Amino acid sequence: MSKKTIQVYDRPAGGWGALKSVAQQIFEQGIPAKGARTLLSANQPDGFDCPGCAWPDKDHTSTFEFCENGAKAVAAESTARRATPELISQHTVAYLAAQPDFWLENLGRLTQPMQYDPASDRYQTVSWEQAFELVAERLNALPSPNDAIFYTSGRASNEAAFLYQLFVREFGTNNFPDCSNMCHEPSGFAMRESVGIGKGTVLLSDFHVAEAIFIFGQNPGTNHPRMLGELREASKRGAAIVSFNPLRERGLEKFQDPQSTIEMIADKATSISSSYHQVKIGGDLAAVKGIIKCTLEADQAAQAAGKPRVIDVDFIAEHTANFDAFAADVLAEPWDVIVTESGLTREQIQRSADIYMKAKSVIACWGMGITQHKHSVATIQMIVNMLLLRGNIGRPGAGPCPVRGHSNVQGDRTMGIYEKPSPAFLDRLGQVFDFTPPRENGYDTVGAIGAMLAEPNKVFFALGGNFATATPDTDATHKALRNCALTVHVTTKLNRSHLVHGREALILPCLGRTEIDMQETGPQAVSVEDSMSMVHLSSGINAPASKHLLSEPMIVARLAAATLKNRSKTPWMSLVADYDRIRDKIAMVLDDFADFNNRVKVPGGFHLRNTASERVWNTATKKANFKAHRVPTDLPIHRAREKHGRQVFNLSTTRSHDQYNTTIYGMNDRYRGVFGERRVLFINKEDIEQLGMKAGSWVDIESLGEDGVHREAKRFMLVEYNIPRGCLASYFPETNNLVPLSSFADFARTPTSKSIPVLLTPHQAKETASAVH
Template identity: 45%
Template sequence: MADDLPEPKRYDGATGGWGSLEGISRIELSAKASPSAALTLKIQNKPGGYMCSSCAWTKPEDPHAFEFCENGAKATLWDLTSDRCTPEFFEQHTESELRKWGDYRLEKLGRLTEPLRYNRATDKYERASWTEAFQAIGAKLRTMEPKSVTFYASGKAALEPSYLYALFARAYGHNNLPDSSNMCHETTSVGLKKVIGSPVGTCQMDDFEHVDAIFYLGQNPGTNSPRILHTLQNAVKRGCKIIVFNPLKEKGLREFVNPQNPVQMTIGKPTRIDHMYCQVRPGGDLAALMGVCKYVIEQDRLAQEAECSRILDTGFIEQHTTGLEALVAKVEQTDWPELEQASGLTRGEMERAGEVYVKAGNVMGIYGMGVTQHVHGSQTIGMLVNLLLLRGNIGRKGAGCSPIRGHSNVQGQRTVGITEKVELAPVEKYRELFDLETPQEDGHTTVEFLEALLSGENKGYVGLGGNLANAVPDHERVHRAWSEMELTVHVATKLNTTHCIPGRESWILPCLVRAERDNQASGSQWVSMEDSFSHIYGSRSDREPASEHLKSETAIVCGLAKATLGDAFPKLAWDTWTEDYARIRDCIAATYPDQFHDMNARMNEPGGFYRGNAARERVWKTASGKAEFTDPTVLNACGIGDAEGRYHLATLRSNDQFNTTIYGHSDRLRGLSGDRRIVMMRPEDMVAEGFAEDDLVDVTTDLPDDHAANDGQTRRVSGFRVVPYDLPKGTLAGYFPELNPLVPLQYHEELSKTPASKGIPVRLARTST
């Protein structure tokens, strides 16, 4: 670093270690967690215990003594706070006032304790009874056109309430069932399914014991799924080489100290995780992977010329794939300088990654939202699959494709029917089991919900958890329209920004967290969820509920459905299902017999039960009946190219954050703390723009005049502080959701409509004082 350049922020420690323990302790004090929280952590992610409400990483058959990570512990401690947000609090504050507080301050108020009804005349929420809430909401829903109402699910709700929620929506009369997958991994569900026939990953936990190389793209395990670091550490120690593609040099992919290893915690050295770190520009993974494919194909040609063994797995390709010729033609037509420009890497870097791939026996591809939240993210997934298919690295032990999910049950919600697509809903089983004829029109995704909201067509919203209004793009327009809905209903544990934008009639229905005891007529209840590896687990905890007035998500869904539908569908047994969740699981098993047979008997098996994956067995449920090579139409996954003065901005989560939940203001693993209104910028770019560290800037979305997403709106955030950081040229980074106002609603992934929040085109200007 030259003397005249700002010094980039960084963290000199490793991921995990004492820093992780300090982070947990700090949040424990801040959250004022109940003394019993330690007992919950003891059984967290263990057979017969409580399954973490944070990420969807697998729960092992043979758990560690402490089977939770820093972020999982923070989520549990945050849930089990001793603070309470009672109706008396709302007597002192209007919603217009609370809307300005921000999510951290709102959630710090503690757990909601009683149902609340919004009084528009006073602009305040007021205490209500459950009977009043259910009756009023049901009566209002009956007056509304069903297709004008959206039922959203956040991704945390367990399989039991999720199954009933989807059933309720369709009995009510719509398929408007977007969930948080629309905001993050819907690109996987669409893009991966297109090329291998599976909407979810093909890998299992034991594959990590046999993998020789991992290509790791656009995911930060240190913050988003720290428990995977144990698995990566073991793989590296066994000799696995991990090739990382990411614009930021994240500590979670560089060094790790295992907090459960006393030797490493004291006198040992950190484990180096990455074998090679490829610092791609936003959207550059697509060209980088194409460069690796180019190297592999060239090496195969040279092997043929030398009459040596082929590099490509020709037997697998001939039997199981289609489309290789078009890919080879595209690769050969694309020059290395084009790939270097689009990826931000050198030819040498791509060739070295290719050399690792060629020499590895078994290769796995792992990715996160750094891939899925781009305009052409599905093409990047296609290119990753291309690379794996070249050497038969799908459908055998130690190899495969493994997207890492965020919310703890977001994959499971899709599995049991929360989908806007009629073709994915179990409509025949609904008819067989419940005499229910469901709507035949597709519902809307989250983006389509927001479009309907802005046009005035969507008039009602029921939210099963989440903070959707703050998680979505285009805050200014969306928030203004949100408050004009006729009805907003929120099933929630804590207050957040979305609740503070009430519709004309609005309700907050407080629920138990997963870590609390759920007693119903038949006794203490189990719930279940699905991890990223398609395993199903039971979960139960014995913590005392935060209030005697709380209901479970299952009981709330059943109460709303019964009040809305009445006796219109005699086979929908809402009371029976509330009394005993095992009966709900019987329905799930009857609806999906191939995957969920004997669910009640199997869900508490150590390691959960596996619901299967056809692509893992090399059965390809694609249009062609084979795994499909694809040739990309673009070289960079961002939807808008380079221009003088244009940057591409990636939104991120901090180390003290899970989605819109902010636990604190430390982003330890990046060497940052305090203000979240920042823009990270390459020091050389700062100098070129005439910025010094801590200068305040305005960030404005930069859409070309002829771009489809350009609606003439100006999208700008002001007064963000410039922070020097190690980034590729022309790249900016900052926090979600503070930078969400910059994402145009129409700037989304081409197939899935997932907001393209990892490559927003923007310009910078100094904030005027």
């Protein structure tokens, strides 16, 4: 483990630091030769799709097409370490639960199915047949199918997700909480109302011609490192890159491309952001509305002077609705409100607007720094409003670009992993598979936790993921899971969720993305959909970590066959004998996947139709809709400060650089200068002084939820950082317990993990000695 230090990181993102980190990760996992060979197959036509993020593949002919965090994900999956039943059963679950997540991750790959034994408080080996029969028996004994909850991780393939939703709907429920509910749900909701489709409209090629790229609430250097290559090229050809983020993030400042021999040998880097604006946490809506206000005021001035219009009046007239009411709302918004709530000066906003108005093509990107707020839907619709104002949707180099996380989180939703399915989808699914799908909407993530809390004895089944750690309100979530009669997890490694279990529990180990999936008709490929709606194949190259592993499609099929038995007409085992058969069924249900097998086998795959990119608006008005929203001044942070005073901080959870979602690969956050410690709190220097403390002091964090529940996270070290006053940042999952289950995005119900009102108090225990420099 690294020595605990805090030090300023003044190197660019990427570069030699990234290569060193990749080499170290491969070596530590005990796979120096195989690891290098495996990495060279990542994101290649005849290889596997990286199990990390959903950023699209650029060039399959490049020497390598992976990034630092993708390499960590691949190395972790390809590790030589094995978490055998013999190893796991040496320890009680109580002992395992007391270990840090990093320790659990490093036990290695699970090798056999295991069942919890309450008498010994240990997991013991169980056969696959016994496991499937147990789940089937418990599911069929439930009073209602709606008493079962089926979670999905964004790493599941299209084929696994399609079979999974089919099985669950044949079983009789739409209870599909999934990781989308905790990340980009607001993006889908907001964009469907605004432009008629919940996906981004841009392709990777649009980044090559965009004149300006606006980035909101995103840290690509850690979360989507391959995106930095596109931003580097855009910057070098002169495109303006305007970033809005409370924290100064190294990846948005400078990047040294490990694939550029010149940059690496000369030790030079490329500047990324031409403008960097540190909005207050949650201030993006105000900032974007300010840009729009500047644009409308400039348009009024141009009209008065008889000059060309600033806004695209022809596009607005032909393709949009509600413009007049929207423009009136923007012009009526007071500048002092915009400035106060954004945390930017009027001059900063004007400079951003000037860049926007000058550019003939603009892309707007955003991440979870936008989606995990109470007003996230309104913020995204304001970003789309900005694009509509000058016709920046449906032409080259322009459009909205929500940058999603897990490698197939978008594809899972396309395949039907959704608690509120459309009637048209259910009609077609029922027609193709000859059954009557349930029509009642199911639980999302927040609803599922609430239901498990209120109604014990449910069955919780997770196709991947780490539900107990990814979710908000940790104490409540853990209690909900322990209320269950049975918890089942399909997984590659041991994680926290397996240790927060129901009365009965199973762990079902599956193949990883990097491994050969051998079925009756030979080796199989699965398909995934990236953030830009490209669908392509993924084929593992490594031998499975254990002969006992099953693929996710096989696990779903065998579970369905055991549970549904004579009441299902679906040929489950035939479908998983050859995944082409699954894809043929997908093509029968989803029109956009017509001729699926032939199209996906072309190198690079195919692009799903995006109606908004064609300027076809599938909205109620059959137009793109301008959506008016006032700048919010009555959010939880406002109310907390009214009640408790200005000493209330606004806390945003974030990832470290040695982390992907809930997986902890190491204890360092290189770009932020944190080494060997995760219980840190990034804070402005002046705020530290006002608290009467110093960098390195330890504090407790109290959440000011509005539900009357006391929530506290103890012993966090203050780290001086370039962040606006009144704002804090800290890692999740360590601070997930501070997010109330009842605090979520309007309309989309995403937990508000990026805006938590908190108070800080000195930690009373004896402070741990720490080397802080």
